[in-house]
Amino acid sequence: MTRNNKETYGEKYDDSPFFIxxxxxxxxxxxxxxKVIDAVLDKTDLHHKTPHDLxxxxxxxxxxxxxxxxxxxxxxxxxxSQY
Incomplete structure (x- = not known):
């Protein structure tokens, strides 16, 4: 997926060190x-986790x-921390 995005956006692609x-x-x-974490957790029976918890x-x-x-x-x- 990342390779396709790099090809699509070319020089405008920002090669971030982050996973998401x-x-x-x-x-x-x-x-x-x-929002990403909540979307994943909505599909499971796990309770809410913040990025800091992870x-x-x-x-x-x-x-x-x-x-x-x-x-x-x-x-x-x-x-x-942004909280």
Missing amino acids: TTPKGEDFGPYAIN RHTHAIMLLETDADFKYVSERLGRYY
Whole structure:
């Protein structure tokens, strides 16, 4: 999908490092990310999770596999809460 979008938008494609992006490769804002998460959760019986909850879950899962603290810190990168 990403390859097709890169071909479609050419030089206007923004090659974001984030997993969830717009078709043009641009970053979603926090409101849009919550909408994506809610759309996925509406199809399951899971309860609501915020992006920050998912960040914590990711960190815990890494640490439970004995990942090094420095690696986890680098993987999570810098986070600026919008709440």
